[in-house]
Structures are given as structure tokens and as C-alpha cells.
Amino acid sequence: MTLAAAQNSVPLEHWLTLSGVLFTLGLCGVMMRRNVILVLMSVEIMLNAANVALVVFNKYLIANAPEGVALDGQVFVFFTIAVAAAEAAVALVIAMALFRRLDTVNVDDVANLRW
Amino acid sequence: MPSFAEIMSVYGLEFGLGALAMLLIVVDLITGRGRLTGPADVVRLLALGGVSGLLIYSFMFLHASGEVHAFGQLDAFALYFKRFFLATTLFTLLLTAPYEARFSGGRAEFPVLVLLTAMGMCMLSSVGDFVSLFVGLELVTISLFLLTAWRPGLPRSIEAGIKFVIIGAVAAAFLVYGIAFVYGATGALDFAGVSAAIQSMATMPAGLKFGLLLVLVGLGFKLGAVPFHIWIPDVYQGAPTPVTAFLSVGSKAAGVVLLMRLVYTVLGPAAAEWAGVLGGLAAITLLMGNLGAITQTDLKRFLGYSGIAHAGFLLLALAAHSEASASSILFYMVTYLFANMAAFLVIIVVSRTSDDSHMDRVNGLAERSPFLAFVLLVSMLSLAGVPPFAGFVAKFMILRAAMEAALHNPALYWIVGLSLVMVVVSLYYYLCVLKRVYFREPEDKGVLEISGSTKAILLLCVIATIGLAIFFNPLVESANAGAQSLMGALPQGH
Amino acid sequence: MPHTASLTVLGAAESGPLNEYLPVLMLLLFSISFAALNIIVSWALGKRGQRNPDKDSAFECGLPPLESGRQRFSVKFYVVAMLFIIFDVEVVFLYPWAIVYQDLGWFAFFEMLLFLGVLFLGWAYVVRKGALDFSSRPQPGRIPGGPQR
Numbered sequence: 001m002t003l004a005a006a007q008n009s010v011p012l013e014h015w016l017t018l019s020g021v022l023f024t025l026g027l028c029g030v031m032m033r034r035n036v037i038l039v040l041m042s043v044e045i046m047l048n049a050a051n052v053a054l055v056v057f058n059k060y061l062i063a064n065a066p067e068g069v070a071l072d073g074q075v076f077v078f079f080t081i082a083v084a085a086a087e088a089a090v091a092l093v094i095a096m097a098l099f100r101r102l103d104t105v106n107v108d109d110v111a112n113l114r115w
Numbered sequence: 116m117p118s119f120a121e122i123m124s125v126y127g128l129e130f131g132l133g134a135l136a137m138l139l140i141v142v143d144l145i146t147g148r149g150r151l152t153g154p155a156d157v158v159r160l161l162a163l164g165g166v167s168g169l170l171i172y173s174f175m176f177l178h179a180s181g182e183v184h185a186f187g188q189l190d191a192f193a194l195y196f197k198r199f200f201l202a203t204t205l206f207t208l209l210l211t212a213p214y215e216a217r218f219s220g221g222r223a224e225f226p227v228l229v230l231l232t233a234m235g236m237c238m239l240s241s242v243g244d245f246v247s248l249f250v251g252l253e254l255v256t257i258s259l260f261l262l263t264a265w266r267p268g269l270p271r272s273i274e275a276g277i278k279f280v281i282i283g284a285v286a287a288a289f290l291v292y293g294i295a296f297v298y299g300a301t302g303a304l305d306f307a308g309v310s311a312a313i314q315s316m317a318t319m320p321a322g323l324k325f326g327l328l329l330v331l332v333g334l335g336f337k338l339g340a341v342p343f344h345i346w347i348p349d350v351y352q353g354a355p356t357p358v359t360a361f362l363s364v365g366s367k368a369a370g371v372v373l374l375m376r377l378v379y380t381v382l383g384p385a386a387a388e389w390a391g392v393l394g395g396l397a398a399i400t401l402l403m404g405n406l407g408a409i410t411q412t413d414l415k416r417f418l419g420y421s422g423i424a425h426a427g428f429l430l431l432a433l434a435a436h437s438e439a440s441a442s443s444i445l446f447y448m449v450t451y452l453f454a455n456m457a458a459f460l461v462i463i464v465v466s467r468t469s470d471d472s473h474m475d476r477v478n479g480l481a482e483r484s485p486f487l488a489f490v491l492l493v494s495m496l497s498l499a500g501v502p503p504f505a506g507f508v509a510k511f512m513i514l515r516a517a518m519e520a521a522l523h524n525p526a527l528y529w530i531v532g533l534s535l536v537m538v539v540v541s542l543y544y545y546l547c548v549l550k551r552v553y554f555r556e557p558e559d560k561g562v563l564e565i566s567g568s569t570k571a572i573l574l575l576c577v578i579a580t581i582g583l584a585i586f587f588n589p590l591v592e593s594a595n596a597g598a599q600s601l602m603g604a605l606p607q608g609h
Numbered sequence: 610m611p612h613t614a615s616l617t618v619l620g621a622a623e624s625g626p627l628n629e630y631l632p633v634l635m636l637l638l639f640s641i642s643f644a645a646l647n648i649i650v651s652w653a654l655g656k657r658g659q660r661n662p663d664k665d666s667a668f669e670c671g672l673p674p675l676e677s678g679r680q681r682f683s684v685k686f687y688v689v690a691m692l693f694i695i696f697d698v699e700v701v702f703l704y705p706w707a708i709v710y711q712d713l714g715w716f717a718f719f720e721m722l723l724f725l726g727v728l729f730l731g732w733a734y735v736v737r738k739g740a741l742d743f744s745s746r747p748q749p750g751r752i753p754g755g756p757q758r
């Protein structure tokens with residue numbers, strides 16, 4: 001995207017609002033959902049909110065200083081995506097073990113360890 | 116573009132650990148014929164030998180260098196922690212040996228995951244940018260998720276795993292979101308660039324403060340600091356005991372190493388503004404940990420709360436923000452390593468038959484095995500910070516550094532006062548455990564047999580805990596060198 | 610960019626950040642109207658007759674369904690899907706590498722070789738442990754459709 005196009009585009013605040021709304025939605029989901037799978041999906045939404053913020057910040061940094069800014073924010077997103085996939089795989093394996101052993105995916109049912 | 120030799124000069128140990136893990140997988144695949152229960156002995160010996168070799172290598176051939184690369188550095192601070200992490204890994208593998216019979220499968224996978232965690236931890240001690248920080252931290256966290264749930268037949272192991280996964284994933288999301296805002300405000304993802312940008316600002320913009328706060332909170336998760344401390348008791352209790360030991364020392368140190376790097380190097384002079392936040396977190400963490408520990412009836416859960424209390428002490432030292440306080444943290448971690456490893460190995464031995472770690476298991480331990488009782492005595496008193504043991508020296512160093520810093524920042528006096536009260540509280544609950552050991556009737560009067568190797572490890576921990584209280588100078592000097600390299604080498608701009 | 614062209618024709622691309630949202634609005638309107646149009650057209654052109662159970666039944670169109678179409682399927686697919694996701698996502702690192710590897714030289718080549726070597730080892734592990742085995746015969750010591758120990 002060229003400098004002129006970036007300046008003429010959706011302002012940073014709007015993107016950050018989108019990212020903030022996504023992050024809050026994810027956080028609310030984590031706290032309110034009781035199904036492990038849905039909780040994990042909410043966490044993925046939170047991570048994606050961070051990805052949106054990273055990409056947008058990178059785009060605006062380039063627009064403000066076109067000569068010397070790398071694409072490091074967008075490269076970071078590759079890493080978060082890969083890490084999130086690994087995390088999801090491990091989380092689902094443990095959720096499967098939970099279902100097999102305790103026959104539930106409800107986080108309220110796994111509260112034997114307390115105080 | 117860094118050359119291969121430059122990268123190896125910083126991350127050589129990590130390559131070694133990674134290669135060792137790959138080698139274990141290959142050996143398991145060839146000899147195990149694809150079955151889940153491979154020849155544990157070959158794999159275990161390879162892992163133990165490899166880690167010891169790397170530890171010896173790091174002492175004999177690795178030297179700290181002042182060179183700061185864009186991708187990281189091997190300064191005295193990083194080297195200190197790399198050795199620390201290797202020692203922790205070695206202890207974990209040793210602790211696994213008497214426990215391993217309780218695993219129902221995946222004998223090669225367990226050491227492989229421990230090695231990969233160690234790789235991530237060592238990487239964290241010398242990272243130079245937020246991308247490597249995130250990847251290294253997640254390597255540690257995700258491997259630990261699996262290790263925590265390593266006994267799927269045991270409901271509490273799975274419960275601990277699922278709780279750890281959810282809280283860990285949320286903390287990771289906080290961290291990335293925070294990093295995004297730091298990046299947006301400073302335009303850099305490497306520590307040198309962020310630090311230069313922060314120093315060029317008159318006041319921090321709100322977005323940067325928000326980002327840094329989220330990063331602090333996200334890293335506090337590893338350390339066991341408020342508000343992400345709630346996972347600690349549950350996960351400590353549910354995880355297999357060697358994993359709990361690994362978590363309690365290694366995971367905490369991983370959080371410490373990153374927080375120190377961020378507070379001392381990246382924030383630099385701007386950290387003074389953050390002393391209030393860190394001090395407040397320290398106070399709440401101290402309260403939560405110490406008050407929570409009083410009523411515990413499970414040994415591992417009890418040590419979890421005690422771990423939160425220790426995290427509070429470490430945060431207090433971070434808030435003090437001086438070279439002396441940095442050095443005291445480095446010393447503290449080593450004393451914590453020996454005391455904790457000894458306590459967890461005792462737990463493994465006493466819960467050998469019943470597989471549960473209720474405090475009744477240590478009732479009358481003095482009659483059943485005077486040696487184990489003595490080890491627990493040394494470990495508990497060192498954790499409490501009682502004079503003839505290393506824990507006292509460590510706590511004393513932190514409090515002295517905090518008092519010195521309080522001359523410039525009077526609010527610290529309150530937190531130091533609180534921490535002194537909490538030391539007394541902690542003495543009470545550690546003594547409660549010892550009361551069970553020496554004055555309660557045992558439920559099972561049989562003499563506890565201890566294998567020679569277990570005895571040797573326990574003896575090493577006891578000697579180190581007493582020895583470090585008397586001959587603390589070499590370790591203090593090494594810690595001072597680490598603190599100096601951390602404070603002295605403020606990274607230059609791009 | 611067709612959007613910009615159409616906006617210029619409409620005379621709306623002068624200034625103001627909100628104009629950037631016009632394509633989004635147009636896409637929204639388009640999708641709603643397309644869906645609405647389909648419903649209206651089929652309602653208007655379709656012939657409506659009497660409905661009765663015989664008319665609604667499947668006549669000479671195969672056998673009547675025996676059970677619900679929403680079946681639970683084997684958990685084995687979950688393992689395959691999970692493994693696919695992991696290996697699939699790792700490919701994300703190949704794209705930026707493919708663009709710049711000529712500038713980076715042999716170092717980047719060997720680095721990618723190392724990366725792929727680690728991935729290959731992971732694949733060998735998966736195959737050797739039998740996680741991709743679909744045979745229904747349970748094999749002792751192997752993973753029957755998942756990490757069950």
C-alpha cells in the first residue's frame with residue numbers, strides 16, 4: 001500500500017477499536033463460557049485481536065516513515081499463528097483426556113482441587 | 116544479517132538441547148519399534164548424560180561476552196541463568212527416576228518435553244527481542260501444559276492440566292496484546308529499539324503504559340504473581356511431583372529472567388515510575404501467598420502457596436531496582452532451587468505407596484527415617500529464611516537492598532515492613548509442617564527405605580543449602596557479575 | 610482496484626475516512642439484496658400446489674432415510690485433523706522465506722533445511738507411533754485414535 005493510500009484509509013483508532021472489541025469479547029467468553037472448547041475458542045479470538053493490532057500498527061508505522069521500517073509486526077503475526085496452532089493442539093489433547101476420564105467438557109465440573 | 120557463528124555463540128546451548136531432544140526421539144523410534152513404552156533406561160541415561168555434559172560444557176567453555184547482538188546476547192546474566200536452568204533440568208530428570216514407574220506410557224516423550232522446556236528457558240535468558248521472547252516463552256509453557264497432564268489416568272492431573280492451559284493461554288494473549296501496544300508506541304520489537312524509544316520520550320504515552328502493564332501481567336503469570344497466581348496451587352497439586360518441582364523452580368525463574376531483562380534493561384531509567392506498580396503487586400502477592408499457605412493440608416499445594424509468597428519477595432526486589440537487588444534475586448533463585456528440589460524429592464518418597472501428598476504422609480517422619488526428616492527440616496527452614504541456612508542469606512540480601520532503595524522511595528518501607536511480618540507468618544506454617552514431622556504419631560510405622568541415588572541427591576541439596584549460608588561469596592560474586600552486566604550494558608539504539 | 614474506480618464514478622471518493630467504509634457497506638447491501646432477491650424470485654416464479662404427506666415423501670428417489678444425518682463420527686478424525694493443522698500452519702514460514710531466499714543466500718537455505726528436518730522428524734514420529742493408522746484392529750502399545758495411555 002502506498003503512502004498516500006495509507007493516509008487516506010481507515011484511521012488507526014477504528015482499527016484499534018475493532019481489536020479492542022475483539023479482545024474484550026474473547027476475555028468475556030473465557031470468563032463466562034463453561035464449555036472448555038468454547039473457552040479455547042475465546043482465547044483464539046483474543047490472540048487474533050492482538051494479531052489485528054500488530055498488523056495495523058505495522059501498517060501505520062510504514063505509512064509514517066516509509067523509508068526505514070521493517071515488516072516486523074507482520075512477521076510476528078506468523079509466529080503467533082504458529083504458536084496458537086500448537087497451543088490449540090495441546091489444549092485439545094488435554095480436553096480430550098478430560099472428556100475420556102471424567103466424561104465432561106464443562107469447566108465447572110472440574111473443581112476438585114480447591115483452597 | 117547475523118552469521119551462523121554469531122548465532123551459535125549465543126544460542127549454542129539451545130542447539131545442543133534441541134539436538135539432544137531430537138536424538139532421543141530418533142533413538143526411541145529405532146529401538147522402541149513404535150511402541151509407547153520404549154526402553155526407558157537408554158533414553159533416560161542419554162538425557163541425563165547429555166544435560167550433565169552441557170552443564171559441564173557451560174561451566175568450562177562458555178564465557179560471558181559484552182557483545183549485544185540484535186537477536187540476543189550471552190552476557191554474564193544470561194550465562195548465570197543458563198547454568199541455573201540446566202541444573203534445574205538435571206534435578207528434574209533425577210527426580211523423575213524414582214517416580215517414573217507411575218507413568219503408564221510415553222517414557223521417551225517425557226524427557227524430550229523436559230529438554231524442550233529447558234531449551235525454551237535457556238533461550239529466554241538471552242533473548243533480545245519480543246518475537247523470540249514470545250516464542251521461547253510459549254515453548255516453555257506449552258511443553259509444561261503436556262507435562263502437567265502427564266498422568267491422564269489421574270483425574271487431578273487432567274484437572275490441573277486444563278486449568279493450566281486456560282490460564283496460560285489467556286496470559287499469552289495478554290502478553291501478545293501488550294507487545295502489540297508497545298510496538299505501536301515505540302515502533303520497535305527489539306529490546307534495544309524499544310529502550311531507545313522510551314528514553315527519547317519525555318513522558319510515556321498512555322498506549323505504551325497500557326502495553327507495558329499487559330506485558331508485566333503476562334510475564335507475572337510464569338512467576339506466579341497476582342493476578343495470574345490462581346493456577347499455582349491447583350497445578351502444583353495436580354501435576355506429577357517431578358513436574359511440580361520443575362514448574363516451581365524453572366517456570367518461576369523463566370518469569371524472573373524476563374522481568375529482570377525488561378525492567379532493568381528495556382525500561383532502564385524509566386523503571387522508577389514502575390516501582391509503585393511492582394511494589395503494589397509485591398505486597399498483594401506476599402499477602403495472597405502467605406495467608407493462603409496457612410490453612411493448607413496438602414504438601415504440594417502448600418508449597419504452591421509458599422511459591423507465591425516467594426514470588427512476592429522477588430517482586431519486592433524488582434521494585435527496589437538497584438544493582439544490589441538484582442544480584443540478590445540471582446542468589447535467591449539458587450537457594451530456592453536446592454530447598455525446593457529437596458522438599459519435592461521427600462514428597463516423592465513419602466507418597467510412594469499411596470500416590471497422594473496429604474500432609475499426614477509426613478506425620479512422624481522422624482521415626483520412620485531420621486534422614487528424610489532432617490532434609491525436610493533444612494529445606495523448610497531455608498525456605499522460611501532462618502539463619503543457619505542459605506534462604507536466610509538470600510532474604511537478608513533482598514531486604515537490605517530494598518531498605519537501601521527505600522531511602523529514595525519511602526513507599527518501599529511499608530512493603531519491607533509487610534514482608535517482615537510475612538516472614539514471621541511463613542515461619543509459623545513451615546514450623547507446622549515440621550511439628551508433624553517430629554511430634555505426630557506416624558500412621559504407618561514401617562521404616563522408609565531410600566535408594567542410594569535418592570540419598571545422594573538429598574545430601575547434595577542439604578550440603579548446598581548449609582554451605583551457601585557459610586561460603587556464599589563465590590556465588591554472590593557470580594551473581595554480582597550477572598547483575599552488573601544486566602545494569603551496565605544499556606543497549607544502544609539501532 | 611475496482612472499488613476505487615466505482616467510487617470515483619459515484620463521486621464519493623473525495624475525502625473523509627468514512628468513505629473507506631463505503632465498499633463494506635456496498636458489499637453488505639449486495640449480499641442482503643442477493644439473498645432477498647433469490648427468495649423473492651423463487652416465491653414469485655415457483656408454482657405452488659397442494660401439499661400433503663404423500664407429495665412430500667421421497668418417491669422413487671432412493672430409500673427413506675434410516676437415521677439422522679447428524680451422526681457422531683470417530684474420534685480418529687480428530688487426531689488427523691489436529692496433525693494436519695499443525696503441519697499446515699508451519700508452512701506459513703515457507704512463504705516469506707520463498708520470497709527472499711535469493712537475497713539471503715546459502716545460510717537461509719540451510720536454516721530452512723534444518724526447520725524442515727525437524728518437521729520431518731515430527732512426521733516420522735507420527736507415522737511410527739501409528740497415529741495415522743486407520744485399521745480398526747487395536748494394536749497393543751499404539752495410539753488407538755488418540756493419546757490414550
